[in-house]
Amino acid sequence: MKKILAIVLTVAMMLSLVSFASADGIDIKIWVAENVVDFTVEQVEAFKAANPDFADINVVVEPVGEGDAASKMITDVESGADIFGFAQDQLARLVQAGAIEEVEEENAKVVEAENDAGSVGAVKLGDVMYAYPMTSDNGYFLYYDKSVVTDPSDLDKILADCEAAGKSFYMEINSGWYQTAFFFGAGCELTFDTDSEGALVKMNSSYASEAGVKALKSMIKLAKSPAFMNGSSLSTATNVGAIVDGTWDSGAAKDLFGDNYAAAKLPVCDGYQLGGFGGFKMLGIKPQTDDDKLAACDALAAFLTSEEVQLARYNAVGWGPSNLKAQQSDAVQADVALAALGAQLAYTIPQGQYPGEYWGLATGLGDDILAKKYDDADDAALLEILKGFEATCEGYLAK
Amino acid sequence: MTDLEYFKLSKPERMIRGIGRFFLNLPKKLAGGIKKLGLLIVSLFKGIGTNIADLFTTFKNGDWKTRLSYLVMGFGSCARGQWGRGILFFLFQTVFNLYMFFPNAQFSGCYYLGKLSTLGTVATYKEGRKTVYGDNSFFILLYGVLTLFFIIAFIYTWRMNIKQNKVSEELLKNGHKLKTTKDDVNSLMDSQFHKTMLALPVLGVTIFTILPILFMILVAFTNFDATHQPPGKLFTWVGWDNFRQLLATDTTSYGSTFRHVLLWTLIWAFFATFLNYFLGMLVAIMINKKGIKLKKMWRTILVMTIAIPQFVSLLYVSKMFAADGLINTYLMKWGWISAPLPFWTDPTWARITIIVINVWIGIPYLMLIATGILMNIPADLYESARIDGANAFQMYRKITLPYMLFVTGPYLLTSFTGNINNFNVIFLLSGGKPLSLELAGNAGHTDLLITWLYKMTVNDTNYKLAAVIGILVFIVSAVINLVVYNMIPSIKNEEDFQ
Numbered sequence: 098m099k100k101i102l103a104i105v106l107t108v109a110m111m112l113s114l115v116s117f118a119s120a121d122g123i124d125i126k127i128w129v130a131e132n133v134v135d136f137t138v139e140q141v142e143a144f145k146a147a148n149p150d151f152a153d154i155n156v157v158v159e160p161v162g163e164g165d166a167a168s169k170m171i172t173d174v175e176s177g178a179d180i181f182g183f184a185q186d187q188l189a190r191l192v193q194a195g196a197i198e199e200v201e202e203e204n205a206k207v208v209e210a211e212n213d214a215g216s217v218g219a220v221k222l223g224d225v226m227y228a229y230p231m232t233s234d235n236g237y238f239l240y241y242d243k244s245v246v247t248d249p250s251d252l253d254k255i256l257a258d259c260e261a262a263g264k265s266f267y268m269e270i271n272s273g274w275y276q277t278a279f280f281f282g283a284g285c286e287l288t289f290d291t292d293s294e295g296a297l298v299k300m301n302s303s304y305a306s307e308a309g310v311k312a313l314k315s316m317i318k319l320a321k322s323p324a325f326m327n328g329s330s331l332s333t334a335t336n337v338g339a340i341v342d343g344t345w346d347s348g349a350a351k352d353l354f355g356d357n358y359a360a361a362k363l364p365v366c367d368g369y370q371l372g373g374f375g376g377f378k379m380l381g382i383k384p385q386t387d388d389d390k391l392a393a394c395d396a397l398a399a400f401l402t403s404e405e406v407q408l409a410r411y412n413a414v415g416w417g418p419s420n421l422k423a424q425q426s427d428a429v430q431a432d433v434a435l436a437a438l439g440a441q442l443a444y445t446i447p448q449g450q451y452p453g454e455y456w457g458l459a460t461g462l463g464d465d466i467l468a469k470k471y472d473d474a475d476d477a478a479l480l481e482i483l484k485g486f487e488a489t490c491e492g493y494l495a496k
Numbered sequence: 497m498t499d500l501e502y503f504k505l506s507k508p509e510r511m512i513r514g515i516g517r518f519f520l521n522l523p524k525k526l527a528g529g530i531k532k533l534g535l536l537i538v539s540l541f542k543g544i545g546t547n548i549a550d551l552f553t554t555f556k557n558g559d560w561k562t563r564l565s566y567l568v569m570g571f572g573s574c575a576r577g578q579w580g581r582g583i584l585f586f587l588f589q590t591v592f593n594l595y596m597f598f599p600n601a602q603f604s605g606c607y608y609l610g611k612l613s614t615l616g617t618v619a620t621y622k623e624g625r626k627t628v629y630g631d632n633s634f635f636i637l638l639y640g641v642l643t644l645f646f647i648i649a650f651i652y653t654w655r656m657n658i659k660q661n662k663v664s665e666e667l668l669k670n671g672h673k674l675k676t677t678k679d680d681v682n683s684l685m686d687s688q689f690h691k692t693m694l695a696l697p698v699l700g701v702t703i704f705t706i707l708p709i710l711f712m713i714l715v716a717f718t719n720f721d722a723t724h725q726p727p728g729k730l731f732t733w734v735g736w737d738n739f740r741q742l743l744a745t746d747t748t749s750y751g752s753t754f755r756h757v758l759l760w761t762l763i764w765a766f767f768a769t770f771l772n773y774f775l776g777m778l779v780a781i782m783i784n785k786k787g788i789k790l791k792k793m794w795r796t797i798l799v800m801t802i803a804i805p806q807f808v809s810l811l812y813v814s815k816m817f818a819a820d821g822l823i824n825t826y827l828m829k830w831g832w833i834s835a836p837l838p839f840w841t842d843p844t845w846a847r848i849t850i851i852v853i854n855v856w857i858g859i860p861y862l863m864l865i866a867t868g869i870l871m872n873i874p875a876d877l878y879e880s881a882r883i884d885g886a887n888a889f890q891m892y893r894k895i896t897l898p899y900m901l902f903v904t905g906p907y908l909l910t911s912f913t914g915n916i917n918n919f920n921v922i923f924l925l926s927g928g929k930p931l932s933l934e935l936a937g938n939a940g941h942t943d944l945l946i947t948w949l950y951k952m953t954v955n956d957t958n959y960k961l962a963a964v965i966g967i968l969v970f971i972v973s974a975v976i977n978l979v980v981y982n983m984i985p986s987i988k989n990e991e992d993f994q
Contacts, residue, residue, distance in 0.1 A: 100685055103693060171725060171957055194957075195620065195728020198627070265820065271931075296723075323835055326820050335820045384627035384728065391625055453722065453956055457931055457938035464930035467841040486933065492749075 123154040123390050125397065128169075128178035131160035136413045137401070144400045151393050163378060170196040170383065177383055179390070180398050183228075184235055185219040185377045189450035192222055192295030197381040200226040201395045211404065215447040216419035219377040222450065223293035228379035229402040231410075233424070234344040234417025235376025235448075237275065237329075238434075238441040239364065241339035243357040252319070252366040255339055259324035264338030269329035270316050271463025273456045274374060274448075275341060278363060279312035280304060281372035281446065287490070291450050297494050305483040313471070313479050315367050320466050327467055343376075344417055347434040360437035362444070373441070374448040377419060452493035462486060547655065554662045562661040569654060572661040576668065580677030585657050592650045596643075605643040612640035615718065616730045627728075634726040637718070638711055645707065716963035722956060738964045749936035750961075756935060758972070760847070761944045764922075765915040767851050768858070769908060775855060776862020777900060781892075783863070784870055795867070798860045806857065810924035813853055814840070843941035846926050850942055854921050869903050870896070905984040913973045917946045937961070945969045 129137050141156045159178065161169060167187035170177040171194040183191070191197040200208065205226045209217050216230035241249050245262045248254045259266045269275045280287065285308045290299040303309065319325050328334055329342050331349040341363065342350070351358050363371035380398045385391040400406060407418035408426060417435045418424055429435055462482075465471065471479065505513070555563060565572035570585030598604035611617070616631030664674055675683075684692050717733055724731035744751030783794050801809065816822045817839040824836035839849045873896065881891050901908075922928060928943035928951065935941070938955065939948045945965055952962040 100689060100692075108696065168954070168957075171722070174725070174727060190722065193723050194725040196725070198625070201625065327841070328820070333815070333818075335825070386627055386629065388624075388626050454938065458933065460929075460938075461931040461933040461935065464841060465932055468838060468843065468930060482933070489933070 123387075123393055125154055125156045125180065125390070125394060126178040127156060127158045127397075128161035128166050128181040129158060130162055130182060132414055133410065133416075134158050134160045136410060140401060140406055140409070141397070144397055147400075148396065151396060154393050154397075156397075167191055167196075170194075174383060179385070179394050180380055180382055180401075182231065182378060182380050185228075185379060186448060186451065188220070188222060188227060188379075188381075189291055189295040189297065190453060191381065192227060196383055197227050198384045198391070200229060200382075204229070204395060204399045207399070208402075211421060212419045213421055213424065215375050215442070216377045216379075218447045219449075220379050222291045222295055225293040228381040229398045230377055230379045230419040231402050231407065232378040232416045233375070233419035233442075234435060234438055235378055236438055236442060236445055237278075237341055237343045237363075237373060238437040239339060239361050240331075240342055240346070240350040240354070240434075241359055241361065242337070242354050243359045245338040245357075249339070249359070249361040250364055252364045252371070255364055256319075256322050256324050259338035260322070262338060263336070264324065265326040265334070265336050266322070266324050266338055267326045267328050267334050267340035267342075268319070269327060269341070269463075270320065271327060271460050271467055272329065273451070273459025273463075274376075275329060276316070276459050276463060278341070278371040278373040279315050279366070280309060281374075282363075282366065282369045282444070283312040283315070284308040284369070285312060288446070288449050289451055289494075295450070297450065297452055300487075300491050300494060302487050302490060305480060305487050309483045310476050310479045311367065311369075313466075313483065314476075316463075316466055317471055318367075320469075321472070327463075344415065344434050344438060347415060350434075358433070360434050362437055362441040370444050372444045372446070375442050375445040376448050378416075452490070454493050455490060458486065458489055550662075551655075551658060554658055558661065558665060562658075562665060565657060565661050569657045572657075572664065576664050576674055578664070578674055578677060578680070580680050581660065585653070588650075588653055592646065595646065605639075605646065608636055608639040609643050611636045612644075613733075615732045619730060620728050629727045631730060632726045633718075633720070633724075633731045637714060638707075641710055641714065642703075642707060645702070712963050713967060715959055716967055718960055720959045721961070722958060725957065734960075738960050742961060742964050742968070752934075753936045753939050754965075754968075757939055757943055757945055757948055758968075760942070761916055762972075764847075764851070764944065765912050765918075768854050768915040768918065768921075769912045771851065771855055772858035772862050773904075773908060773911075776859045777866045777896075779859055780863045780866035780870060781896070784867065795863070798863055801857065802860050806920055807924060809857070810853075810921065814925045817849060840926055841930055843930055843932070846930060846942050850922065850925050853925060854918075857921070865904065865907070866900065869900055873899050906981075909977060909980055909984065913977055916944070916973055916976075917969065918944065919946050919950065922947050923950070945972075 127137060127141075137158050141158065145152050145154070145156075161178070161181070163183045166178070166181045167183045167190060170181060170191060174194070174196045177196065188197070200220070208220070208226065208229060212230045213233055216233050217226075220226055220228045220230050239249055239255075241255070242264070245264050246255050246258045248258075256266055268278075270279075277287070285303045285306065287300075287302045287304055289297045290301070292298050320327075324338070326334070329340065331337065331340060331342060331346045331353060334340060337353060340346075340350075347360075350360070363373065365371070380402055382391075382394045382398055385394065402420075404418075404420045404422050407420045408423040408428075410416050411418055411423065411429055415432070415434075417432075417438065418429065423429065471482070474482070555566065561572045561575040568586065569589040570582035570587075572582075573579075573585060574582030596605035611631065615633045616636050618630035620630045621628055667674060716738055717735060718731050719734045719737075720731040723729065741750050742754050746752075779798070782788070783791055788794070818824070819836040819838070819841065823839075824833075827833045828836065838845050840846050877895050878891060881895060886894070922942060922944050926940070926942045928940035928947045930942075931938065931940045935943075937948065937958070938951050943951075946969060949962045949965045949969070952958045952965070
């Protein structure tokens, strides 16, 4: 008896490893950030109502953050989402891994005409458009406490104000994204050209120059300030006087500063305006093996990034639209954070494609500054460091 | 030198001679080990040779039933009345043939076996805007290895089938009766019950544990990385290139980063193990002392840190030490420091902080172990030592320490190898940071090999290098374990101890 029981239990254990799956009809899976899941579900219903041809598609919306979506797609394309939202720095990686499909020709023409130049540039690799632009608000600017910072136009004044009030100035200088505020502002350039396959073929860099050394010295000086804190997320920041952050934290900033909430473009530092990147979010479609499903995905993605839906999304969750007409609407014009971003955008370049290793390299440079490694370095030594940085970046090009 | 002269030497001289003797013996021991390995391989080949010879003799001497069994498995058993066994053999052969020569070429074993040497040649292409997927290198590798396993299992079963025929023939010739199917079924529940119970688990372990490990070892010899991702792209064999890249002896990128990370891994494992061990022992001895009151309370307080999951406590502690965390804020508020201490931003500070925090986590466990062992040391050993005039430190060195080291020898070894792979502590406390320009592949100054492997897999999808690191970690752990295990007194002096 005991022996039979033992056998039965072993078999049951093995069977529990078996799982079943079934599918029929057109099933579309969408990955969007958690705070827009409900909004997207509503919009999908609106799409089905407006397009009776596609009334019988099954759409599932799952919360997957933009930062993770690209990695998850690349790890397993076949079980990934059919439509997914991501930020433009992942585009080259997705194209190289064969995880994203080109935008349909007719839709591409519409996208190019209706969205701002930065976002259109961000969704193209070479001449091929790979995604539908959704927002133009992934850049960064300055949030500050009105009662602490009196003049947000100069970095030294901001630091002095924060020191006097015992508050901190937050900026994430060990991030390849925020670091460029100094380098680009001082006049350097670091961009990579890609071909239509997403491979990086050329580096355009002028970091190893007087301007680069100037930017590096500004960062070292900033790191020495007692009011400086390295970071860019309000959720982990304490005692904030001012922070370089983006629109995704506008809600948290409003809660933190209350009536003293204010935003402005980035300040001037050591005589030059801090620049940086303009960032964009977009929707991509994964390569499909079925023509009908592909047509449905095309139509759905185009709808979710159309003018009306972008405006509705702004009203629902505050995401700055990339659609030109939506940007002109009153609601968007009145937003404090978006106004600051708009002012800062004039000094930014649209973020292009960078090799994955560049981000780690830039963090290494930032970490070395934070570790006070270059505190006593002279200009010549700093120039050598930047030359090494450039050489390593050059090594990341596709061979 | 004679024994007398040896004992006349001073302590340091004896130690130096001991070390010298160890290194002189090392080649001899290595040679011995290699000889054993060689003998093992030779005996393996001999075994295969005898089996093949046996195949020929069985065919020559067997009757027509045996000979037919070479083609149709199970025929001989069926013909001699053992229907159960015969049908099982035949079923296995049918399943194998079905799998290998399945009509739909995409799923047959032969398809995967054929493509295994190239890992796929048909690229993905587009028809209009529709994507048509070509070969999937991932599945070719996986199912190719599975097919190889299957073929090995088939050869083994076929050989068993032949042997059975030979044995049955002998038995019948000598006038014995063969086991009927009913006997077989009964024995499966009785004397052969272990086969019944283990069949499914062994199958499960082979498919879900051994096969994936073999698969990942093979990935180390391919170029499976971010630009070669199936199903869109193919990857192929590249031989030893990945190993060459990681073990390069020049001072640039991956080679030097690997050495750097390996050195820190070994240093970390050493400190994490031995610092915890001696401090835990110290705390246990202190609590155990005669004059201490409320022993249970002290032990309970220390054990409470075990109750909180490491995830929670480590994440929280890492925030505490951040530049704007509790510790820095209070120290600055009290005016003791003017700038935040670089706990996580300076490499040396980060390493020391991690080791110290690990001590805080590890001491309770070691204290419990040490308390249990200390209670076992006979008290009269201490009595006689005190009478002989030994002080506390001498008693510790001559009685307590040898006893503890003897009992916990294997534990120390496992703990050391475990700490080489201690992912949790490093990842939760510092995430492997701070990064640096000098370290390639996004490795950080506090990265262990295992956390670097994790970053490579999850962030860079650079599976090929991650697989190589995995293999190297295994080699490092295995070498340390094998060498040290045979050296520790717990194994050598077991009889002495008893």
